[in-house]
């Protein structure tokens with residue numbers, strides 16, 4: 001998919017994880033929960049691919065449940081671009097579990113997963129078709145195109 005420089009997405013995640021691991025108190029946890037990366041490499045890849053399909057979208061849709069990364073209100077679809085680590089891509093090698101403070105992390109991960117599921121349900125209730133694209137799927141142009149082919153064409 002071209003040669004756009006890749007943002008060190010994994011590095012950012014590791015840095016955030018490293019900081020939180022030092023202080024795993026409630027305040028840190030709350031702060032971490034609010035951290036939302038926007039314009040990450042996988043997200044930019046998805047935006048590009050969606051544009052290539054000729055579909056229009058808006059980004060940072062904070063008025064919609066879960067703030068989908070891309071959305072089209074008139075066509076009623078929403079896309080979440082999820083980091084495999086934070087959002088626990090099942091069976092993915094990127095979804096590792098830290099060996100220290102394991103309970104804390106498992107707890108945090110399960111809250112993320114629950115929040116994601118709630119957002120999807122909420123959007124579907126509003127008549128949205130919801131697509132979750134995983135970070136690892138963005139590494140392959142064909143895999144990504146296959147996923148996006150399910151979106152209603154405009």
Ligand SMILES: [Zn+2]
Nearest residue numbers: 084089092136
């Ligand atoms: Zn993955």
